[in-house]
Amino acid sequence: MSQKLTPARVPTPGKILSREIEVRGWTQKYLAEMMNCAVLTINEIIKGKKEITPEIAMKLSQALDTTPDFWINLEVQYKLHLVSKDNKVN
Template sequence: MTMLQVPVHPGEILKHDYLEELGISAGALAKRIGVPRTRIERLCKEEVSLTVDTALRLSRAFGTTVEFWMNLQLHYDVLTETAKVDLSDIEPLIAA
């Protein structure tokens, strides 16, 4: 039995596990890490993908790693794209 994985956007993690837990607004975080307020707001609304620049800044602010944030984005992208792409007509290449 295969369990269906639900993609979780890194903005959801940021919003619920960090901003809400710390009682800080998107605007306050943006100011603290030196990015436009709209970047954090749009990320929390899941309107944009997480960039490496933002991941670096979040990792510094929250004492995490950049890989933590980028892996969240990668996992989200893989799950959402896998659901959209039909690969059934691609024959695997096998070395002779």
């Protein structure tokens, strides 16, 4: 079997961030304060209305003890998924 399997759904970076905040028992406000950014920024990322920029990725990595690459890669992989989904031939 040489067929490439792809997931039917790819979670948004915001969904991953939301789960991470929940697991840590944090609020969006608390994370925003840690990142020195607006709560609206965190909320819009979670809702999928704002993308994770390199600057935001750096702040997320510092607040969540991850790497900036982790957050940038989530954003890029999600966008690639959307593009590939839009370009599929039926």
